[in-house]
Amino acid sequence: xxxxxxxxxxxxxxxxxxxxxxxxxxxxxxxxxxxxxxxxxxxxxxxxxxxxxxxxxxxxxxxxxxxxxxxxxxxxxxxxxxxxxxxxxxxxxxxxxxxxxxxxxxxxxxxxxxxxxxxxxxxxxxxxxxxxxxxxxxxxxxxxxxxxxxxxxxxxxxxxxxxxxxxxxxxxxxxxxxxxxxxxxxxxxxxxxxxxxxxxxxxxxxxxxxxxxxxxxxxxxxxxxxxxxxxxxxxxxxxxxxxxxxxxxxxxxxxxxxxxxxxxxxxxxxxxxxxxx
Amino acid sequence: xxxxxxxxxxxxxxxxxxxxxxxxxxxxxxxxxxxxxxxxxxxxxxxxxxxxxxxxxxxxxxxxxxxxxxxxxxxxxxxxxxxxxxxxxxxxxxxxxxxxxxxxxxxxxxxxxxxxxxxxxxxxxxxxxxxxxxxxxxxxxxxxxxxxxxxxxxxxxxxxxxxxxxxxxxxxxxxxxxxxxxxxxxxxxxxxxxxxxxxxxxxxxxxxxxxxxxxxxxxxxxxxxxxxxxxxxxxxxxxxxxxxxxxxxxxxxxxxxxxxxxxxxxxxx
Amino acid sequence: xxxxxxxxxxxxxxxxxxxxxxxxxxxxxxxxxxxxxxxxxxxxxxxxxxxxxxxxxxxxxxxxxxxxxxxxxxxxxxxxxxxxxxxxxxxxxxxxxxxxxxxxxxxxxxxxxxxxxxxxxxxxxxxxxxxxxxxxxxxxxxxxxxxxxxxxxxxxxxxxxxxxxxxxxxxxxxxxxxxxxxxxxxxxxxxxxxxxxxxxxxxxxxxxxxxxxxxxxxxxxxxxxxxxxxxxxxxxxxxxxxxxxxxxxxxxxxxxxxxxxxxxxxxxxxxxx
Ligand SMILES: Nc1ncnc2c1ncn2[C@@H]1O[C@H](COP(=O)(O)OP(=O)(O)O)[C@@H](O)[C@H]1O
Ligand SMILES: [Mg+2]
Numbered sequence: 008x009x010x011x012x013x014x015x016x017x018x019x020x021x022x023x024x025x026x027x028x029x030x031x032x033x034x035x036x037x038x039x040x041x042x043x044x045x046x047x048x049x050x051x052x053x054x055x056x057x058x059x060x061x062x063x064x065x066x067x068x069x070x071x072x073x074x075x076x077x078x079x080x081x082x083x084x085x086x087x088x089x090x091x092x093x094x095x096x097x098x099x100x101x102x103x104x105x106x107x108x109x110x111x112x113x114x115x116x117x118x119x120x121x122x123x124x125x126x127x128x129x130x131x132x133x134x135x136x137x138x139x140x141x142x143x144x145x146x147x148x149x150x151x152x153x154x155x156x157x158x159x160x161x162x163x164x165x166x167x168x169x170x171x172x173x174x175x176x177x178x179x180x181x182x183x184x185x186x187x188x189x190x191x192x193x194x195x196x197x198x199x200x201x202x203x204x205x206x207x208x209x210x211x212x213x214x215x216x217x218x219x220x221x222x223x224x225x226x227x228x229x230x231x232x233x234x235x236x237x238x239x240x241x242x243x244x245x246x247x248x249x250x251x252x253x254x255x256x257x258x259x260x261x262x263x264x265x266x267x268x269x270x271x272x273x274x275x276x277x278x279x280x281x282x283x284x
Numbered sequence: 285x286x287x288x289x290x291x292x293x294x295x296x297x298x299x300x301x302x303x304x305x306x307x308x309x310x311x312x313x314x315x316x317x318x319x320x321x322x323x324x325x326x327x328x329x330x331x332x333x334x335x336x337x338x339x340x341x342x343x344x345x346x347x348x349x350x351x352x353x354x355x356x357x358x359x360x361x362x363x364x365x366x367x368x369x370x371x372x373x374x375x376x377x378x379x380x381x382x383x384x385x386x387x388x389x390x391x392x393x394x395x396x397x398x399x400x401x402x403x404x405x406x407x408x409x410x411x412x413x414x415x416x417x418x419x420x421x422x423x424x425x426x427x428x429x430x431x432x433x434x435x436x437x438x439x440x441x442x443x444x445x446x447x448x449x450x451x452x453x454x455x456x457x458x459x460x461x462x463x464x465x466x467x468x469x470x471x472x473x474x475x476x477x478x479x480x481x482x483x484x485x486x487x488x489x490x491x492x493x494x495x496x497x498x499x500x501x502x503x504x505x506x507x508x509x510x511x512x513x514x515x516x517x518x519x520x521x522x523x524x525x526x527x528x529x530x531x532x533x534x535x536x537x538x539x540x541x542x543x544x545x546x547x548x549x550x551x552x553x
Numbered sequence: 554x555x556x557x558x559x560x561x562x563x564x565x566x567x568x569x570x571x572x573x574x575x576x577x578x579x580x581x582x583x584x585x586x587x588x589x590x591x592x593x594x595x596x597x598x599x600x601x602x603x604x605x606x607x608x609x610x611x612x613x614x615x616x617x618x619x620x621x622x623x624x625x626x627x628x629x630x631x632x633x634x635x636x637x638x639x640x641x642x643x644x645x646x647x648x649x650x651x652x653x654x655x656x657x658x659x660x661x662x663x664x665x666x667x668x669x670x671x672x673x674x675x676x677x678x679x680x681x682x683x684x685x686x687x688x689x690x691x692x693x694x695x696x697x698x699x700x701x702x703x704x705x706x707x708x709x710x711x712x713x714x715x716x717x718x719x720x721x722x723x724x725x726x727x728x729x730x731x732x733x734x735x736x737x738x739x740x741x742x743x744x745x746x747x748x749x750x751x752x753x754x755x756x757x758x759x760x761x762x763x764x765x766x767x768x769x770x771x772x773x774x775x776x777x778x779x780x781x782x783x784x785x786x787x788x789x790x791x792x793x794x795x796x797x798x799x800x801x802x803x804x805x806x807x808x809x810x811x812x813x814x815x816x817x818x819x820x821x822x823x824x825x826x
Contacts, residue, residue, distance in 0.1 A: 047375050050368035054428045062425035069423040097322040141538035142531060143502045145414060146515065150527070153519050154343060155336035159326045192642035192708075195602050196715055197632035197659025202666050206655050210646040233414050237505065250418065266410055291680035293673030295650055298693045 073255060080259035088245060088264055095241035095268070098162040098234065099227040105163065106170025106227075107220055113171060114178035120190075121182055121208065136179070139172030144230045148239040162239035166227050173223055181215040182208060217283045225276035232265045339522070346524030347531065355518065355526045362514035363533065365428040366500040369510060373432050374493045377439025382485075384440060385447030386473070391459070392451060401444070408441025417503040428509030435496045435503075442495070443488050447481065454480045483549075490545035497541060501534050554579055555601070555719055555751055560610035560620075562596050562775075570596040571775045574610070578719075581749035583742060585756050585766030585783075589795050593775040594755040598721045601753070602634045603627055614719060632659035635712030637741070639724040641704040645697040649688065649707050652696050653679040656714030675714075682710040686740065702733040709740065720745060720752035727757055731814070734758070738765050759791065760807060 028036070115121045117132035147165035155161055185208050193207040235243025242261060249257040302308040352359070387393050387401035413434055420430040420437075454477055462476040504512020511530060518527040555578045562571040570593040578584050586594050599605040601612055603619060612619040619630055635656070643652050657675045658666055665671060671679075683689050686706035691699065696707060705725060712720060722741060726734035742765050745752050756762040762769060763783045771779030771786075771794040779790050792800045 043375070047372060050371045053364060054368035054372060054432060058427055058429045059425055063429065066423040073419065073422060094325060097325055100318075101322055101326070137539055138535050141498060141535040143498060145502050145505065146512075146531075149505065149516065149519055150343065153522065154339045156329065156332040158329065158332075160328050160333065163326065186645075188638065188640060188642040189644045191604055192636070192638055192711075193644065193655055193658065195604060195631060195634070195636040196656050196711070197628045197630075198655070198666075199628060199658075199663065201663050202658045205663075205667055206647070206651070206658065207644055210644050213646065229412065233412055236414060246415075262411075262415065265415075269410060291677045291684070293677045295654075295669075295671075295676045295679075295692070297648060297651065297669050 076255035077259040079256065080263055081256035082260065084257050084260045085264070088242060088261065091235070091240075091242040091245050092264065092268065094159055095231050095235075095243075096228070098159055098166055098231040098239075098241050099224060099272075102163045102166025102231065103170055103220065103224045103227050105167035106223070107174055109167065110171045110174035110178060113175045114182060115204070117175060117179040118182035120185070120187075121204065132175075132179075136172045136175045139168055139170075140176065141172075142169070144169035144227075145233065145237060148234045149237045152238045157238035157240070159240035162231060162234040162241060165234060165239060166231055169230070170223050170227065173226070174219055177219045178212065178216060181212045181219075185211040214283055218280050221276045221279045221283075225272050228272040229269050232268065339524075342522075343524040343528070346526075347528035349525060350529035350532050351523075351525035352529045355514070355523070355529075358514045358517070359511070359526070359530060359533070362504070362509075362511035362530075365431070366497065366504075366510035366512075369428045369432040369435060370493060370497045370500050373435030374439060374489060374496050376432075376436045377492065377496075378443055378485075378489050380436070381440050381443035381447060385444040386451065386477075388444055388448035389451035391454070391456070392469075392473075392477070401448070405441050405445045405448070408437055409445065411438075413438045413499045413503055414506060417506050417508040421507045426507045426509070431500060431503050431508035431510050434508055435499060438499070439492050439496065443485075443492055446488055447485060450481045450484050451477055487545075487549050490541075490548060494538065494541045494545060498534070498538060554615065555753075556611075556613040557597075557601075558611040558613070560597070560600060560612065561608050562593070562600055562605065563608050569775055571600070571607070574772075574775070574777055576770060576777065576780060578751045578753060580751055581745070582767050583745050583752045583754060583765070584768045584770055585754050585762040586770050586772060587756055587759060587762050587794065588772035589799065590757070592772040594772055595723055596775075597772070598636075598723050598753060598755060601719075601721055602631055602636060628659055632715055633718040635715045635717035635720045637705070637708050637712050637720070637722040637725050639727045641701070641708045641728075643696040643704055643707055643711075645695070647696060648692070649683070649694050649696055649699070650679060650692045652707050653682060653710045653714050656711040659715070679710070679714055682713050683707075685713075685744075686710050701729050702737060705729065705737050706740070709737075709744070713744065717750065720750050722752060722754040724755050724757060726761065731810075734761065735764075759786070759803070 113132050113135055116123070116128050117136060119125065119129065122129045122132070144165050147168045148161055151161035151165050155164075189211065190203060190207040193203050198206060231241055231243075233243045233246070235241045235245065236247050238244070238247075242265065246258065246261045246265075249255075249261060299308060302311060384401045384404055387397045388405055390398055393401075416437055417430060417434040420433045424430045424433060458480065459472060459476045462472050467475065500510040501512045501515065504510040504514070505516045507513070511534065515527060515530045518524075518530060557577070558575050560571055560574040561569075563569045574593075574597060576584075586597065588594055596605055600607040601614075601619065607620050610620060614630065614633065617626075617630060619627075622630055644655065647655075651669065654669075654671050654675065657671055657679075661671060661675070680689065680692070683692055686709055688699075688703060688706055688710070691703065691707075696704060699707065708725075720741075725741065726737055729737060738761060741752070741754065744750070754762075754766065756766075763786060766783055769779065769781065769783050769786055770777060771790065773794050778793055779786070788800075791804075794800075795803060
């Protein structure tokens, strides 16, 4: 942001200074940046009021220590991880399934052109979407483990609850973008509201629907790998127990496996989405 | 298929994806088998679930009648930590992302620089916040500083990647036009690239601010400070009304920040 | 038979699109609605099947006043009114057959339409209509795989599948080339004659209207300014409908087009020889 440009070798009748913002706008901009810097410094001080700087100074040694303990990963631990990996896959897939099943009605209630009531039901559906989106799946899992006990079910439900918002938001936007002329043409034949959905709106949003679902499945694989940290099953459970006993080579193995799974799922999701569109 | 005056009275929609009937059966069968296996593997303990229903009801009630007062001190502390680490981490994350994003743009830098920057981006993106937080807490000790480090690191992968892609999509004609005037590399950056990507960078930063706040509510679970730690404590103690209050605060802040960032983006354009 | 009495429409934005429009279309008559863009042609047509709610007036189809009917009755009435659209308005991602069968939606219960199990005579009739518009082979193709002229034929088949008592046609040829336009227009007229269907056809193209319509209604700024036989449509009247200057320009454009087309035909013939 250095907008001023001094021009030196021009005939004297022209102004020698040219700026591409008015002085006022520039002033506002500088004040804005200054305020940001001041805010940053203030936040930094508040945040670190209780920081133990001795620990921080010690961090590099700690890092080197952990790093050296993690290498080499213990490959013999891999077979033991296959069952948790399978669980993780199931959490993600069943969670996506459940989330999508709940998200579809919410999306139709939230879309301006399909909601039964713009004044009453639409805000409610939008609130459900925002609430689900604001709360991370790990927090949902934390809650569910406390409510229904540790295990895969808590993970599935957590993933499903978190997916409602994501799928619901993208889907209701797709519904609102459908071509109104096709909908009008179907209404003009005397179709009922449900038939209108079935014949005019659903065919238009179907590709978006599958794309969104695959996209969310990919994200859910990623998220379900860590749900075990709070007791909701899957490979995260092994991560937690390995960290607890400071078995760093096992931790390294698990992290590598998670990385591999995420890459593979991303690839599958991209391929499927490509095939649909 | 000319049929004279008689026409079929039966019609079935041709299948869209799998044309071959046998393949369709195989795929449907496989899906069914997977579903049965997967649901079977859940190993649900129904007695525990039924027992949980009462607690679930307590949570819903707590959510509907949140208690902001009895743990207000903790909530306040957690919120302050969350908000400060969100802001500082976003600022630092953006500052580091800009050079890495530029370095990750194929059309601006030599191949070795590109490779290094893209590797940093890949590492940052592939590790989840919570896992980074576990390590950083182990290194830096409990508290918001570890959270700040986590969020900064995670922001780098996010912003630098999207920024690099944005730069690569920049209008080449504008870059060439500026280059043709004999501009140096820095001048190309300033006159051709910056005007094109600046609005998007601001949008990305706002978006990341929002994500960082949401994540700050999570990483507290592993000891990295913030509202997540408060929430974790509340849930551990089965104080659902306080937990409900915290979640409501998170939702409202996320809503406000989404609303505010869309407003700011419109204002800046 | 369709009768409009003092039909008026003012949109929520304050635009008055129709003012006291009254006329009658008897059985078997094809009435062409002409007028400049924005005259209210589409609004008039869409008021009749209530895609737009009229502000005042009566719309009598047989004994029923369409302007007054409630929701359930409107659905039943819409089944009797076929509509053909300018940009075809097919559901692009459904098959041709599903598009034609969607003309039967008002007649079948939801579950039948959902499972695509329409009654045998509906399917038979859909095949017959597809054969009539020359698209029997395309029944299982997706609508977005067809050309513009073919899509409009599917649109016609869909409207006819309703077994309508009235046909509403909104600029059926505006997105088509001149040759296809004439084919489509001829098809519509033939079908109306076969079934003695009354129809209202919006057209932008005056020569096309003069060639095919039984009767012409001229609309200007939402009011009827001409109603009579195509032959009675002279320069003075057209100047009145379109505004003198615009009409001169339109005519010149049309003559140039015709000259160019004739020229092209002559050259092709020469090359062929
Ligand atoms: N949905 C609408 N909302 C507000 N005004 C409209 C709408 N549709 C049409 N109009 C207005 O009504 C008038 C007639 O439009 P229209 O019936 O589309 O004319 P035509 O089909 O003859 O071109 C125009 O002035 C147009 O701006
Ligand atoms: Mg029109």
